[in-house]
Amino acid sequence: MTVSPAPAGWAVLAASAVLVAGCADSTATVAQPPGGDLTISAFIPTTAAGQPCVPAGTSNQVIFNAAPVTFNGSGGRTSVNLATLSMPPTSSQNGIPEGGVPSGCEVRGTYANLRPGTWTAIVSGAVSRACTVLITSGKGTLVRIQTSHCGF
Numbered sequence: 001m002t003v004s005p006a007p008a009g010w011a012v013l014a015a016s017a018v019l020v021a022g023c024a025d026s027t028a029t030v031a032q033p034p035g036g037d038l039t040i041s042a043f044i045p046t047t048a049a050g051q052p053c054v055p056a057g058t059s060n061q062v063i064f065n066a067a068p069v070t071f072n073g074s075g076g077r078t079s080v081n082l083a084t085l086s087m088p089p090t091s092s093q094n095g096i097p098e099g100g101v102p103s104g105c106e107v108r109g110t111y112a113n114l115r116p117g118t119w120t121a122i123v124s125g126a127v128s129r130a131c132t133v134l135i136t137s138g139k140g141t142l143v144r145i146q147t148s149h150c151g152f
Helices: none
Strands: 036-046 061-071 083-086 103-114 117-125 129-135 140-145
Touching: 036 061, 036 117, 036 129, 061 103, 083 103, 117 140, 129 140
Parallel strands: 036 140
Antiparallel strands: 036 103, 061 083, 061 117, 117 129
16 A cells, blocks of 8 residues: 655545455545635726726737646646636726725636645736745635736
């Protein structure tokens, strides 16, 4: 039986191994701990609601990606696929109240069940930037990315 390192309280067995209970024919599978979810928000601030999200003639597409930097746990996915979403045509009044931005354009994408550790959240297209985030087992993390900065 192969046991790999895991957070305290977890016993992780190789995928093909099972834990045999006594001499009976019963077996139990030991599950991996859950990964964490990463929601990436691409945000473009505007001065008022109803304004175009992107200049005329430019693409409203945002490409989402996440790349692992280091892992500090087990369970969860170790890679993701690119995802392409589109900004809405005009801004809404759903800005960033804590940041003093009354309106803006936002599109969100979520990568579920990522292996705990440090990841880089990346957006390109209508908004372009990379931000480093920490993924925790069983928890969701939100990062709001603007071209000028990262927010959490």
